[in-house]
Amino acid sequence: MKNGAGIIEDIKPPTKIAVIRCDIVSEACPGVGCFMAFNKRSMHFKEYDENAEMVAFFTCGGCSGRRVYRLLKSLKKRGVDVIHLSSCMQMENYPKCPHIDEIKKTVEDAGIRLIEGTHH
Template identity: 35%
Template sequence: MKLGIIRCQQTEHLCPGTKCLQGAQHHTFNFEQFKDEPIELVGMVSCGGCPGKQVSARAAEMVKRGADTIALASCITRGNPIGYPCPFQAKQKDLVRRQLGENGRLLEYTHE
């Protein structure tokens, strides 16, 4: 798997992405399902700020750089660590799916 992670810009000052990165590195959390597949991190970027205005361009760039899987970090879909999931996540998922195409994988969260 060649993985790109998109995270919430609003949480960057609180979270350095440790659980997302460790999950991918050690095949834990939502990456456990890929335990038999090596994971190479292509990039980790923010959404670009509300309402996720850069998600499409950033997903496209990661695909261009080889990503076949893009994960929306748990800060977007589960609200970690601020307890507030992104109200624009459905649109972001749609935009990422378009950039990934039929063969790409979208992970809807990275960790609990």
């Protein structure tokens, strides 16, 4: 694309991000901490530039993480670059996710980059 001076510039496509969160915790948490960290590009989102987009924010579907596999197929078709596992899935003060290892493996097997954490 040419800029105002007629110089051709490379335009990097935005990084497309999705967050998987705990279905149980979603009953008490509206996700504000995850979105605040993303919007401020803080905590586990600090590596992203201003062009990054959060394109999906969904629950695992409950134990055993049954929704993750189906949704990853859809997200892959839409070009998602990275999946964050929400902080609530990994913190001590929430119910420990008994299926986190399987969920991680499902994301990794889909060939999508995985980052553990959002705002803590």
